[in-house]
Amino acid sequence: MGLLEGKKALVLGIANNRSIAYGIAKVFHENGAKIGMNYLNEKFQKKLQPIADEFNAEVFEKLDVSSDEEITRFVETVKEKWGDVDIIVHSIAYANKEYLRDYYYKVDRQSFLQAMDISVYSFTALAREFLPVMNEGGSLLTLSYYGAEKVIYNYNIMGVAKAALEASVRYLARDFGELKKIRVNAISAGPIKTLAAAGIARFTEIQKMAEERAPLKKTVTIEEVGKAALFLCSDLGSGVTGEILHVDAGYNIIGM
Ligand SMILES: NC(=O)c1ccc[n+]([C@@H]2O[C@H](COP(=O)([O-])OP(=O)(O)OC[C@H]3O[C@@H](n4cnc5c(N)ncnc54)[C@H](O)[C@@H]3O)[C@@H](O)[C@H]2O)c1
Numbered sequence: 591m592g593l594l595e596g597k598k599a600l601v602l603g604i605a606n607n608r609s610i611a612y613g614i615a616k617v618f619h620e621n622g623a624k625i626g627m628n629y630l631n632e633k634f635q636k637k638l639q640p641i642a643d644e645f646n647a648e649v650f651e652k653l654d655v656s657s658d659e660e661i662t663r664f665v666e667t668v669k670e671k672w673g674d675v676d677i678i679v680h681s682i683a684y685a686n687k688e689y690l691r692d693y694y695y696k697v698d699r700q701s702f703l704q705a706m707d708i709s710v711y712s713f714t715a716l717a718r719e720f721l722p723v724m725n726e727g728g729s730l731l732t733l734s735y736y737g738a739e740k741v742i743y744n745y746n747i748m749g750v751a752k753a754a755l756e757a758s759v760r761y762l763a764r765d766f767g768e769l770k771k772i773r774v775n776a777i778s779a780g781p782i783k784t785l786a787a788a789g790i791a792r793f794t795e796i797q798k799m800a801e802e803r804a805p806l807k808k809t810v811t812i813e814e815v816g817k818a819a820l821f822l823c824s825d826l827g828s829g830v831t832g833e834i835l836h837v838d839a840g841y842n843i844i845g846m
Pocket of ligand 1: 603609655683781
């Protein structure tokens with residue numbers, strides 16, 4: 591029997607089979623979870639249909655998290671189809687590529703707010719809107735990166751956004767723990783070549799450096815992130831909330 595047998599898990603942010611969310615959905619599916627997915631727009635809907643089929647996704651709906659109306663509609667649809675939800679994985683981020691290079695300070699107001707809106711606020715908004723639908727003892731999970739804690743060249747506005755995201759994990763953990771015994775955590779994943787990562791200047795160098803310096807002398811896979819997500823979102827993690835778990839082959843512990 592899988593660790594998530596019969597659990598209803600929304601895994602948001604699959605863009606293709608290289609997405610971190612794909613790795614998480616795969617491990618959840620293998621462990622007996624029912625999977626719900628979203629797509630950003632019609633272009634993605636078509637591309638993602640085979641993945642939705644692979645996971646027998648019972649929910650496969652449009653959701654652009656920058657729209658309140660779409661969030662409301664998405665919650666309504668999930669409520670109609672499932673009635674309730676056990677797990678929500680938020681694996682969504684966006685920043686104007688123009689500012690994922692060069693100096694951080696150059697970011698303009700619109701790009702700053704957009705990165706914060708899509709990459710930070712959306713986690714809190716989804717948590718709030720799904721609260722009445724979520725089962726007691728459920729789990730929320732989001733994805734962060736080391737650039738929240740230390741300066742990573744070119745990560746810039748995303749680093750500032752991830753710092754805010756990690757702080758919101760702690761505040762949400764307090765609120766949701768008290769209200770419904772729901773646990774809220776983040777995985778701080780090491781660099782993985784995905785669509786989002788391709789927007790960061792000199793990403794291959796970041797990956798190479800991580801591989802050289804990490805105690806395990808490698809970068810992590812989306813399946814490894816998926817396995818850590820399984821721990822956090824299943825009963826194995828019942829004592830863990832408000833935590834930022836590094837899944838980075840140990841990179842973050844190295845000073846010099
Ligand atoms: N790849 C890495 O090295 C790495 C490392 C640590 C953390 N992360 C984080 O992991 C998460 C997933 O990214 P990924 O690397 O798997 O890349 P990805 O491109 O596969 O996933 C990013 C997802 O965000 C979605 N998205 C963007 N704007 C959206 C919007 N307005 N509404 C709804 N969805 C939207 C995209 O459609 C896509 O599915 C992100 O939060 C990212 O910052 C990535």
